[in-house]
Amino acid sequence: MKVNTRVLAALSGGLAVLLAVSACGDDTGKKRDEWAKGVCDQAAVQIKKIDDSNNSLGQVDSGGKPADVQSADAAAFQSAADAFGSLSAIFTKAGPAPGDDGKTFQQNAVTVFHDAATQYAGLKKQIDGLDTRHQAKFADGLKNVSASLQKASAAGQKSRDSLRQGDVGQALAKQPGCRGVVPTASAS
Structure with missing residues (x-):
């Protein structure tokens, strides 16, 4: 009888430990979701800025006046750079x-x-370094900028895809504020 009592006590203790570990797992999931919500609530504004920048790049008339194209593209690139920098800071602070x-x-x-x-x-x-005084030179330079943008976009998308992995990535993906982290770039 004493052996059965000890076995029962050991099983009960093991069950208590298992339940405690399971509860911790649930708690971690809840904390992770709360963390993701906090990050994504802040990130939503920056993600919108990135989307707006990419949309404005797509609306630039590449056949327009070189100075106008340069100004519009430069503003869009700066806005995207600032927004990505803010996203980096949000994750640092979080x-x-x-x-x-x-x-x-x-x-x-x-x-x-x-x-x-x-x-x-x-x-x-x-x-900013393109020569806007000569249409042909500007057009050639713009092609190089476009190629650089495509390379940056492809590399960036691959890197940002890595942020969708694992438990944390899944927690972020559930949050409305984090949708659209991967921008689609259009060259002028």
Whole structure:
């Protein structure tokens, strides 16, 4: 009888530990969702700025006056660079997401958005450096900017796709404010 009581006590203790671990898992999921909501609520404004920048790039008349094209593209690139920089800062300030991969995810997100900000700042610098006095030279330069934009967009999309992975990525994907993190770039 004593053996059965000990076995029963051990099983009960094991069940209590299992329930406690399960409860912690649920708690981590809830905390991760709360973390994601906080990040995404802040990110929504920046994501809209990126979308607006990309839309404005698509509306620029590449056959227009070079100075007008340059000005419009430069403004769009600067706006996108600022927004990506803000996203990097949001993830920095948010700290690691709850869970095992939270710190790695956060560091990756900060890097991805910082790199995107740097790329768009580079595009602005590239467009600002074009000679607007000569239509043909400007058109050739614009082709180079367009090629750079396509490369930056492809690399950025691949990097941002990595942010959809794992538990943290799934938590962010559930949040309305984080939809549209991957911009679609159109060249002028």
